[in-house]
Amino acid sequence: MASICSVLPALLCKFPAIDESTIRLARKAVDDSFKGFVRSYGNAIDTVVQPLQWFLNYLESLFVSSPWVVILALMIAVVYFSSRNINVTIGTALSMIAIGLVGLWNDTMITLAMVTVCTLISILIGIPIGILMARSDRVQAFVNPILDVMQTMPSFVYLIPVVMIFGIGKVPGLIAVVIYAVPPMIRLTNLGIRLVDKEVLEAADAFGSSTWQKLKNVQMPLALPTIMAGINQTIMMSLAMVVVASMIGVGGLGKNVLQAIANQFFTVGFLNGFALVGIAIIFDRTSQAFGKRLQKHSEVIHG
Amino acid sequence: MKKLLASTILAAGLYALAGSAQAAECGEVSIAEMNWASAGVAAQVDKFILENGYGCTVTLVTGDTMPTFASMNEKAQPDMAPELWVNAVRTPLDAAIKEGRLIEAAKILSEGGVEGWWIPKFLADAHPDIKTVQDALKHPELFPAPEDSSKAAVHNCPSGWNCQVSTANLYKALNAEKDGFLLVDTGSAAGLDGSIANAFEKKTGWLGYYWAPTAILGKYEMTRLSFGVDHDKADWDACTAVPDCPNPKVNSYPVSDVYTVVTKSFADKASVAMDYVKARKWDNGTVNKVLAWMDQNQGTNEDGAKHFLAEFPDMWTQWVSPEVAEKVKAAL
Numbered sequence: 315m316a317s318i319c320s321v322l323p324a325l326l327c328k329f330p331a332i333d334e335s336t337i338r339l340a341r342k343a344v345d346d347s348f349k350g351f352v353r354s355y356g357n358a359i360d361t362v363v364q365p366l367q368w369f370l371n372y373l374e375s376l377f378v379s380s381p382w383v384v385i386l387a388l389m390i391a392v393v394y395f396s397s398r399n400i401n402v403t404i405g406t407a408l409s410m411i412a413i414g415l416v417g418l419w420n421d422t423m424i425t426l427a428m429v430t431v432c433t434l435i436s437i438l439i440g441i442p443i444g445i446l447m448a449r450s451d452r453v454q455a456f457v458n459p460i461l462d463v464m465q466t467m468p469s470f471v472y473l474i475p476v477v478m479i480f481g482i483g484k485v486p487g488l489i490a491v492v493i494y495a496v497p498p499m500i501r502l503t504n505l506g507i508r509l510v511d512k513e514v515l516e517a518a519d520a521f522g523s524s525t526w527q528k529l530k531n532v533q534m535p536l537a538l539p540t541i542m543a544g545i546n547q548t549i550m551m552s553l554a555m556v557v558v559a560s561m562i563g564v565g566g567l568g569k570n571v572l573q574a575i576a577n578q579f580f581t582v583g584f585l586n587g588f589a590l591v592g593i594a595i596i597f598d599r600t601s602q603a604f605g606k607r608l609q610k611h612s613e614v615i616h617g
Numbered sequence: 618m619k620k621l622l623a624s625t626i627l628a629a630g631l632y633a634l635a636g637s638a639q640a641a642e643c644g645e646v647s648i649a650e651m652n653w654a655s656a657g658v659a660a661q662v663d664k665f666i667l668e669n670g671y672g673c674t675v676t677l678v679t680g681d682t683m684p685t686f687a688s689m690n691e692k693a694q695p696d697m698a699p700e701l702w703v704n705a706v707r708t709p710l711d712a713a714i715k716e717g718r719l720i721e722a723a724k725i726l727s728e729g730g731v732e733g734w735w736i737p738k739f740l741a742d743a744h745p746d747i748k749t750v751q752d753a754l755k756h757p758e759l760f761p762a763p764e765d766s767s768k769a770a771v772h773n774c775p776s777g778w779n780c781q782v783s784t785a786n787l788y789k790a791l792n793a794e795k796d797g798f799l800l801v802d803t804g805s806a807a808g809l810d811g812s813i814a815n816a817f818e819k820k821t822g823w824l825g826y827y828w829a830p831t832a833i834l835g836k837y838e839m840t841r842l843s844f845g846v847d848h849d850k851a852d853w854d855a856c857t858a859v860p861d862c863p864n865p866k867v868n869s870y871p872v873s874d875v876y877t878v879v880t881k882s883f884a885d886k887a888s889v890a891m892d893y894v895k896a897r898k899w900d901n902g903t904v905n906k907v908l909a910w911m912d913q914n915q916g917t918n919e920d921g922a923k924h925f926l927a928e929f930p931d932m933w934t935q936w937v938s939p940e941v942a943e944k945v946k947a948a949l
Contacts, residue, residue, distance in 0.1 A: 341915045352818040367764060470807060477811030478818060482803055483764040560776070561805035563763065563812070569776050569802060576683050576777025 352478055363485050370431060370484040377423040385423065386410055393596065397603030405599070409592040418589050424566035425556055426593060428484065432491040432552045433597070437545060440496045444503025444544075445529065454504065461497040469494060469558050482563030490562070491555040498547035506540030507533045535609070542605035549597045553590050643673035644886035647695035649680035650918065653806065654832035654911065655904050656700035659725060659877075661922030663699050663897070666933070669948035670941035671890045682706070683777070689719060689880055696883035697894065700725050704873050705779040720884055722877040722894040728901050730873035731841070732780060732828040734771070734787075736760075738838035740822050749845045750791060757797040759822040763812060770801045772812055772825025779858065784826045786857045786865035787844070801825075813837060828873075830901045835909035844869045896936040903929060923949065 319327040377385065389410060394403045413422050447454045469490055476486040510533050518532045534541075560568030567586045574583035646667060650660040660677055667673040678685075678695045685698055686706045690713050703710055703721075713719040734750050740759065747753050753760070757769030771788055774780035788800045803809040809825070810833050816823035817837045827839065848869040856862040877894050884891055903925075911921040926933060926949055934942045 338915050345915070349818055352815075356815075356819045371764060474807060474811060477808065478814050481763040481815045482801070482808045482812045485764075562808040563802055563804045565802060569804065572775075572804065573777035573781075576681070576775075578683060578687050 348475065348478075356479060359479055360481075363480065366488070367483075367485050370427070370488065373431065374424055374427045374484070377427040378420055382414060382419055389596075393600045397600050398607065399599075399603045402596075402599045402603055406596045409596065413589050413592060416585050416589075418567065418570075418586065421566045421570060421586070422589050422593065424564075425553075425568065425590070428487065428491075428559070428564060428566060429549075429552050429556060429593065429597070432488055432495060432555075433545075433549050435488070436492050436496040436499055436548045436552065439492070440499025440544065440548065441503050441541070444500045444541075445507060447500065447504040448507035448533075457500065461500060464493050465497050469555070470561075473558075473562055477562050484564055486562050487559035487564035491552050491559050494555045494558075495548045495551040498551065499544045502540050502544030502547065503537070506537030506544075509540065510536045538605060538609050542602060545601050545605070546598050549601065550594055553594045553597075556590065642889050643667070643671045645674045645676070646697065646883060646887050646890075647676045647678050649685045649689075649695045649698040650677040651680050651682070651685065651698070651700060654908050654918070654921075655726075655830045657918035658904070658907055658911070658921040658925065659699040661918045662925060662933070663697070663894075665922055665926060665948070666893065666937065666941070666945055667887070667890055670937055670945045671887070671893070673887055673890060686710070686878075689878065693718070693880045693882050695880075696887070697877065697879045699877050700875055701878045702730055702873050702875050703878070704871070710878070718881055720879050720881065722879055722891075723897045724874065725877045725898050726830065726875040726901060726904070727898040728872075730828055730830070730875045731901070732826070732870040732873060733841040734784075734824060734844075735827045735834075735839040735841050736822065736824050737817060738840050739820070741840035748843065750787075750842045751845060753824055753842055754791060754793050754796045754798060760798070760824040761821060762799050762801060763815075764801075765799075769796070769798045770824070771798050772801050772803050772809060772823065774826040775803060775805045775809055780826055780828070782860050783853075783857050783870070786859075786862055787867065790857075790865040790867045798824075813839075830904035830908065832908040832912055835905050836912045848872075893937055893941075897933075899932060903932065 386407070390403055390407055393406045394400075397403070410422075413419060443457065447457050472493065473486065473490055476489055480486045480489070514532060514536065515528065518528050523531070556564070556566065557568040557571050560566065560572050567589050570586040571583055571590075573579070574586065648660050648663055648667075650657050664675040664677060668675050680688075680695065680698065682702060682705050685695065686701065686709070688694055689696075689698060690709060701710075710719065710721075714721055734753075736747065736753060741747060744756070744759070747756065760769045760771075762768040762770035771784070771793055773784050773788075785800060788794075788798070793800070801812075803812055803825075809827070812825070813823055813827070813833055814837070827833065833839075844867055846867055846869055848871050849866075850871065852866055853868050853871060856865050857868045877897065879891075879894055907921050907925045910916065910924055911918075914920070916924065926945065930942075930946070933945075937945070
């Protein structure tokens with residue numbers, strides 16, 4: 315191995331990297347300009363995100379301080395009326411009661427508030443971008459690499475600057491979760507619309523549909539199974555990311571998981587993990603059943 | 618180049634075939650590179666000295682206090698934790714030492730680790746009346762909470778660390794809630810560091826738990842506040858460090874013992890290096906200097922280790938025999 319290098323010129327053996335001191339200077343320059351940015355705009359950015367902070371604080375305190383009976387009744391009602399499925403409703407009630415019995419009610423409420431907002435924001439951002447991507451190949455070519463970065467970049471790489479700008483707490487946590495959870499929503503919305511049959515679109519054109527009518531009445535309904543899969547992925551990823559969000563000061567189940575990891579408390583870790591799984595399944599079954607009801611007219615059954 | 622390749626397993630195999638005499642003296646050693654700066658540099662210094670001075674083959678394993686200790690205790694892997702804050706694992710560590718599974722080597726931080734509640738120096742200079750924690754609690758307006766600026770905050774230590782319990786108990790003992798202070802969970806070391814960086818960049822106040830020697834304290838000047846009482850060990854062990862202690866009293870943090878811990882198998886296979894790991898220790902001033910240099914120059918742990926070996930030869934040549942010192946100097 316090493317002997318080859320004695321005959322080859324050094325240039326071919328050792329990669330000609332840029333001089334270390336140059337790289338160091340460049341890194342310093344970037345870091346310093348970032349700090350300068352935080353210094354000049356930090357307070358302005360704080361003011362802009364203040365409403366979001368208030369909303370998150372309000373929602374969390376609403377979930378935590380409401381009597382558990384009210385929250386449980388509300389959850390059961392929401393689940394039943396969106397899914398119209400008695401099994402899912404009973405499962406929800408049972409898993410929430412189990413969570414309460416092992417003393418995780420408050421932590422679950424904090425996480426639930428966080429995940430609800432994260433999922434809704436991801437869906438609200440994801441669907442329009444997915445539609446835009448489906449409409450234009452150029453947009454798709456531009457957005458796809460960005461999604462790749464969002465899904466593969468280790469979250470701590472962008473968490474550090476985010477914490478520097480926003481401090482610790484729910485706002486940076488929300489940003490971290492949404493960055494991670496929104497790509498599947500975008501990708502699957504895009505895919506679903508692109509997979510709608512050309513003939514169907516031609517038929518819609520023949521009846522003189524406008525672009526908006528085509529989207530609302532043809533493409534979206536037919537893409538719904540794929541979009542529902544996207545929603546499911548977004549929910550799962552939000553919940554998976556809640557633990558990482560706890561590393562920057564978001565409370566709830568994630569915090570307990572972190573403590574359990576640091577102290578090797580298996581039981582605590584599993585209990586909190588299963589509480590997360592419980593919430594995930596409730597969210598997922600409800601949204602899937604709701605999606606199925608929306609698709610009653612189509613023969614495509616989302617399984 | 619040769620060295621770089623020798624560190625690959627393949628070349629290691631070739632060297633073994635060639636019957637390298639050095640490899641016979643010291644086997645393959647794994648060292649825990651903990652995820653905070655001072656311990657990271659220590660691991661890199663050990664790697665450099667063990668590889669170049671003693672001919673060991675060193676792999677670094679990323680670590681953290683609890684998981685690394687558990688792994689060393691149960692599986693004897695990694696072989697060595699250069700900087701283990703033993704207060705956190707006192708009971709199981711004592712048991713493991715008694716049973717001969719683990720060996721306590723040098724007290725790597727000769728002055729011990731310093732913990733406490735800190736405020737930014739610029740704030741301490743602007744408010745010379747704040748000398749103790751109690752003084753700081755009289756000024757909730759100076760320490761806005763991260764998520765609700767109408768309240769004040771004491772930043773707690775990362776989730777799951779021992780200091781989380783003691784900080785929470787002291788918060789309770791000081792009755793800080795009454796003064797409008799929340800105890801804010803920072804989640805992780807990154808969250809805690811980020812909250813300090815955020816406060817310094819925006820020039821707002823910050824109050825919370827931190828410890829030295831650390832890169833953050835090399836980067837951002839902070840002042841440690843006194844608790845107004847001496848450290849009472851009996852009460853600390855009986856109550857301050859115990860979760861949900863019913864009525865904690867105000868107490869000072871102990872100076873933490875920080876040791877190098879090695880497994881028995883390390884002592885067997887790298888016996889030539891045992892004198893070194895028993896002798897290696899440095900003071901907080903030196904560590905802070907190295908960490909500050911790393912921060913100014915954007916250096917990695919490895920750069921920091923090389924900087925230390927180049928700049929502080931008087932210190933490290935004390936740790937090794939003259940022949941080993943020559944070998945290490947030749948490799949620099």
